[in-house]
Amino acid sequence: MVGGLLKQALAAILPGTSLVRLPAAGSSGVALTFDDGPHDRFTPQILDLLDAAGAVASFFVVGSAAKQRPALIREIDARGHQVANHGYRHLNARKVNVDEYVADVARAQELLEDILGHRLERDFRPPYGIITPAAYLALWRKGFRQVYWSVDSLDHSLTDPRAIIDRVDRLTGPGDVVLMHDDYEHTPLALQGVLDRLKQRRLDLRSVSSR
Ligand SMILES: [Zn+2]
Numbered sequence: 001m002v003g004g005l006l007k008q009a010l011a012a013i014l015p016g017t018s019l020v021r022l023p024a025a026g027s028s029g030v031a032l033t034f035d036d037g038p039h040d041r042f043t044p045q046i047l048d049l050l051d052a053a054g055a056v057a058s059f060f061v062v063g064s065a066a067k068q069r070p071a072l073i074r075e076i077d078a079r080g081h082q083v084a085n086h087g088y089r090h091l092n093a094r095k096v097n098v099d100e101y102v103a104d105v106a107r108a109q110e111l112l113e114d115i116l117g118h119r120l121e122r123d124f125r126p127p128y129g130i131i132t133p134a135a136y137l138a139l140w141r142k143g144f145r146q147v148y149w150s151v152d153s154l155d156h157s158l159t160d161p162r163a164i165i166d167r168v169d170r171l172t173g174p175g176d177v178v179l180m181h182d183d184y185e186h187t188p189l190a191l192q193g194v195l196d197r198l199k200q201r202r203l204d205l206r207s208v209s210s211r
Helices: 004-013 042-053 063-068 070-078 098-116 133-141 161-171 186-200
Strands: 029-035 058-061 082-085 145-147 177-181 204-206
Touching: 004 133, 029 042, 029 186, 042 070, 042 186, 058 063, 058 070, 063 070, 063 098, 070 082, 070 098, 082 098, 098 133, 161 186, 177 186, 186 204
Parallel strands: 029 058, 029 177, 029 204, 058 082
Antiparallel strands: none
16 A cells, blocks of 8 residues: 555554554454445446445545535435545645645535535545645544555456455455445446355445444
């Protein structure tokens, strides 16, 4: 992961400000997370597969996409999943100044809470998994927890559903946070197999914020 050492150091100094794996050690929980949506076709497919499997997940949505599809944001929430923040413009923290970066995250949070009419956990996943020390501290001061992942499904580069299923099954165990995306056609195709495998192993599929 990019900047892993920096994040580890800041996470050690400021406990609870970022998450890579689920905190409850020893539980059977696994969090499936979907980034970069909502997508008109693939997000509803993913919701149907999750619901049929009795699984709950986290959706790290992009504000500009959410603004175009408020009904889909409300549907994710109404079906019991976590709507979470992936920034408004999907910025790279290294390419803009810290004020612009943090304002973009706050803008996405306001939009999502406006659409839903209720407060959300301040869970933010930095686009590309990239953060700077200044942005890390500024987000912490605004009460945001940064949510990373411990298993990358590689659905951004693997397009064969079987390869994604095998990879996630092989790498995922209790406490893992799995990165997937809801803007690729092959991810819903892989998801059924992922759900089958993880459920066979009696893993409890939950969101990052489930308690
Ligand atoms: Zn992203």
